[in-house]
Amino acid sequence: NAGVMQNPRHLVRRRGQEARLRCSPMKGHSHVYWYRQLPEEGLKFMVYLQKENIIDESGMPKERFSAEFPKEGPSILRIQQVVRGDSAAYFCASSPPSFYNEQFFGPGTRLTVL
Amino acid sequence: AQSVTQLGSHVSVSEGALVLLRCNYSSSVPPYLFWYVQYPNQGLQLLLKYTSAATLVKGINGFEAEFKKSETSFHLTKPSAHMSDAAEYFCAVSDEGGTASKLTFGTGTRLQVTL
Numbered sequence: 001n002a003g004v005m006q007n008p009r010h011l012v013r014r015r016g017q018e019a020r021l022r023c024s025p026m027k028g029h030s031h032v033y034w035y036r037q038l039p040e041e042g043l044k045f046m047v048y049l050q051k052e053n054i055i056d057e058s059g060m061p062k063e064r065f066s067a068e069f070p071k072e073g074p075s076i077l078r079i080q081q082v083v084r085g086d087s088a089a090y091f092c093a094s095s096p097p098s099f100y101n102e103q104f105f106g107p108g109t110r111l112t113v114l
Numbered sequence: 115a116q117s118v119t120q121l122g123s124h125v126s127v128s129e130g131a132l133v134l135l136r137c138n139y140s141s142s143v144p145p146y147l148f149w150y151v152q153y154p155n156q157g158l159q160l161l162l163k164y165t166s167a168a169t170l171v172k173g174i175n176g177f178e179a180e181f182k183k184s185e186t187s188f189h190l191t192k193p194s195a196h197m198s199d200a201a202e203y204f205c206a207v208s209d210e211g212g213t214a215s216k217l218t219f220g221t222g223t224r225l226q227v228t229l
Contacts, residue, residue, distance in 0.1 A: 095215070102163065
């Protein structure tokens with residue numbers, strides 16, 4: 001069973017560009033979470049999604065950030081008009097419907113904004 | 115609101131020595147507690163979890179943790195450190211079965227193992 005997959009692993013963008021981060025959950029997992037890890041800090045929750053629904057977006061910045069988990073395909077975290085402060089590692093996690101507190105993490109996407 | 119405090123951002127032990135990484139939590143509801151390990155430039159790997167069953171939890175790689183409600187603690191231990199244990203360790207808390215199943219992480223403890 002393949003683990004949580006994220007791509008790209010590394011992404012470089014210039015200020016003002018858009019960043020799209022993709023996450024494919026483990027097979028059978030219907031819950032997806034996005035976390036951000038700033039340098040020298042722990043992970044901060046951003047958003048929790050189920051298929052076609054945003055369940056909790058309390059950690060998402062109000063502007064420029066959006067997330068989706070369509071019926072088909074991976075979950076997407078989209079950052080519009082990136083700024084240098086968006087440089088971080090973005091981790092996706094997934095969990096099964098039977099026990100959605102046990103989260104399995106992907107390898108992360110490291111975003112660098114120049 | 116839930117929170118996690120990890121005392122000591124850096125811990126250094128000798129190979130073969132006891133590893134003790136501290137975690138205290140704050141939660142208004144019965145918590146689920148987790149320890150994750152992160153190796154450089156990698157994602158997080160679950161070491162162990164507490165889900166209101168046994169208070170002493172055994173995990174992978176010889177690690178274990180004890181849930182102490184009276185102390186609101188969930189410290190991680192390993193009797194004998196190995197060089198391969200050098201990594202960053204994160205304690206996390208979640209609501210027990212709630213819809214708010216996000217994890218709240220501590221700031222991490224970087225473990226160094228020396229010869």
